[in-house]
Amino acid sequence: MRIAVPREIEMGERRVALIPDTVSRLTKQGIEVWIEAGAGEAAYFSNADYEKAGATIVFDLEALWGSCDVLLKVKPPQRREDGRHEVDLLQSGVTLISFLDPLGNPELAGRLADRHISALSMELIPRISRAQSMDALSSQASVSGYQAVLIAAAASPKFFPMLTTAAGTIPPAKVFVIGAGVAGLQAIATARRLGAVVEAFDIRPAVKEEVQSLGAKFVEVNLEEDTVAAGGYAREVSEVAKQKTQQAIADHVKLSDVVITTAQVPGKRAPLLVTADMVAQMKPGAIVVDMAAEQGGNCEGTKAGRDVVKNGVTLIGPTNLPSSMPVHASQMYAKNLLTLVQHLVKNGELLLNFEDEITREACVTHAGEVRHPRVRELLNQMATVG
Numbered sequence: 001m002r003i004a005v006p007r008e009i010e011m012g013e014r015r016v017a018l019i020p021d022t023v024s025r026l027t028k029q030g031i032e033v034w035i036e037a038g039a040g041e042a043a044y045f046s047n048a049d050y051e052k053a054g055a056t057i058v059f060d061l062e063a064l065w066g067s068c069d070v071l072l073k074v075k076p077p078q079r080r081e082d083g084r085h086e087v088d089l090l091q092s093g094v095t096l097i098s099f100l101d102p103l104g105n106p107e108l109a110g111r112l113a114d115r116h117i118s119a120l121s122m123e124l125i126p127r128i129s130r131a132q133s134m135d136a137l138s139s140q141a142s143v144s145g146y147q148a149v150l151i152a153a154a155a156s157p158k159f160f161p162m163l164t165t166a167a168g169t170i171p172p173a174k175v176f177v178i179g180a181g182v183a184g185l186q187a188i189a190t191a192r193r194l195g196a197v198v199e200a201f202d203i204r205p206a207v208k209e210e211v212q213s214l215g216a217k218f219v220e221v222n223l224e225e226d227t228v229a230a231g232g233y234a235r236e237v238s239e240v241a242k243q244k245t246q247q248a249i250a251d252h253v254k255l256s257d258v259v260i261t262t263a264q265v266p267g268k269r270a271p272l273l274v275t276a277d278m279v280a281q282m283k284p285g286a287i288v289v290d291m292a293a294e295q296g297g298n299c300e301g302t303k304a305g306r307d308v309v310k311n312g313v314t315l316i317g318p319t320n321l322p323s324s325m326p327v328h329a330s331q332m333y334a335k336n337l338l339t340l341v342q343h344l345v346k347n348g349e350l351l352l353n354f355e356d357e358i359t360r361e362a363c364v365t366h367a368g369e370v371r372h373p374r375v376r377e378l379l380n381q382m383a384t385v386g
Contacts, residue, residue, distance in 0.1 A: 001349055002032040003341070004058075004068035007039040009086075010075045012319075014042035014326035015333060017072040017098070020053035022334040026341070027054030030348055034058045034068065043326035065089035070350055072337050073098035076108055085111070092116040095350055097337060099123060099136070102364045103267025106378040113365040118352060122336065123266065124372065126361040133339040134358070138182045139332035144321035145186030145262070148289045149175075152258045153194060155307075155314055157285045161195020172197050176252050177216070178273055178298065179262030180207040183291060187260050188214045196258070201249050203241070221248035242271060249273065254281040259288045261298035267378075270295035276310070284312030293317030 003026065005017045016039050018026075023033050033055045037047055047057045058064045065071065065086070071094060077086035087108070090096065093116060100121040102109050112119045122136040132138075152175070153160050162172040175191040177184050180202035188211060191198045198216035211218040221244060253259055253274055259282075264270050270292035279288065279301060290297045293304040294317075301308055301315050308315040322329040343358060344350045354360045354371075363371050370376045 001069045001345070002034060002067065003070045003072060004034045004064050005036065005039055005072050006061075006064060006086075007036045008042075008074050009080060010078065012323060013075055014323045015074045015330045016040040016043045016045060016326075017074050017330075017334065017337060019043070019045055019330050019334045020049040020055075021331075022338040023050055023055045024053040025338060029342075029345075031341075031345070032056070034064055036061070036064050040330075043330045045330070062089065066091055068094060070095045070097065070341070072341075074333065076100045076105065077112075087111050087115055087117065090115060090117055094118070095120070095352075097122065097340065100364060102372060102375045103378065106370075106375050106382065109364050109370050109372070109375045110379055113368055113370045116368045118366045119364045120340070120359075120362045121364050121372075122340075122362070124362045124364070125336075125340070126357055128357065131358050134336050134343070136333055136336040139336055140322040140329060141181065141183040142186045143325050143329045143332070144291055145183035145188075146190050147321045147324055148183070148260050148262075148291050148318065149187050149190040149194065151316060151318060152191075152260060152287050152289045155287050155289075155316060156258055158257055159195075160191065173257040174199070174255060175258045175260065176200070176249075176256040177260045177262070178202075178249060179264075180204070180211050180218075181262060184260075184262040185210060185214065187262065188216045191258075191260075192216065199252055199256075201245075201252070203245060219248065219252055221245060242273075246273060246275060246278075250278050250281075253278045257283070257286055259286070259299075260291065261288070262291045263298050264292045264295050267374075268295075270298050272298065272300060274299040276300040279310050279313050279315070282311075282313045286313045287316065288313065289316045289318065291318065291321070294319050 026033050035050045035055045037057050037059045079085045095118040097120045102121050125131050125134050158173050160173045163170040173196045175196040175198045177187050177200040180200050188198050192215045200211045200216045201219040208218045288299050290299045290302040292298045293302050302317040304317045305319045352359050
């Protein structure tokens with residue numbers, strides 16, 4: 001069996017799907033690994049590093065994509081500068097494993113099905129105990145939460161920790177984290193390590209203990225409806241619940257030096273949590289880091305990839321935060337892929353057993369069909385509208 005890893009072509013993407021350590025583990029199991037020349041350079045892994053691990057460095061793009069059994073990527077396939085789409089470089093029957101954004105970009109799933117590509121989406125790995133080491137969403141979210149706090153600390157005109165100096169005592173910064181998933185919890189932990197006083201809010205009451213265990217205060221609100229979706233993710237709530245949420249967090253936003261928002265719903269626009277009125281009431285010099293900027297933002301006025309100043313408050317809309325830490329982000333993602341591949345490989349061949357929950361939930365397309373019901377429903381809706 002041959003696994004191929006191409007160089008990522010999306011602007012600003014510095015991660016790589018496999019690192020030399022994971023290549024070594026695969027080659028020791030008798031799996032052939034081809035790496036496109038330069039694939040790991042942006043993450044500081046050289047061609048020589050991969051060769052020492054047992055990989056074959058490939059310069060011919062068509063050979064890499066066209067003669068593999070399994071292709072591992074970070075970002076979804078896209079159109080190249082020469083006009084060709086990466087999906088069209090794959091041979092029928094190949095298995096593609098990558099982040100695919102199937103709920104946000106169902107057209108890609110249709111294209112993969114037409115090419116008879118078996119595609120597994122890393123976003124769809126189920127949140128069950130035996131799949132924890134394959135959970136790439138969580139591993140990359142932890143990088144994002146960490147980086148969001150560092151961005152806020154660098155942008156803030158205030159110290160994060162309390163300081164006792166000859167010039168007097170400087171109080172610690174007040175940080176408010178909205179959303180206590182993996183990214184939010186990492187943001188809380190990082191802000192606490194930097195010495196800030198931290199509060200956090202989440203629509204899921206069950207995360208209260210996790211927040212408190214990290215030394216933060218949990219802001220509670222009773223929404224009187226189910227707020228937890230499958231796998232423990234936050235569920236999209238009603239408009240009444242959204243308004244109640246905004247009312248509950250308004251006072252905490254107003255008093256914070258830094259607000260970090262993390263709330264996202266797969267395949268949908270991010271919920272608006274911090275309104276323009278809330279921003280207008282914040283102190284001059286306050287910072288908002290909106291981690292949902294690429295999905296429209298949790299904060300009104302956020303622009304993805306830009307810093308916007310409103311009434312002295314800086315709204316930061318970072319994009320692709322994991323790529324800003326390519327060494328460790330690649331290390332964690334490669335381990336997620338390695339564990340998944342080892343789960344799927346039987347007797348030297350990759351086999352898709354749809355009685356297995358991990359395979360069934362993660363598989364988007366197979367044998368010319370879109371298998372995932374939600375993605376198939378989205379495609380049907382698009383066809384009806386069209």
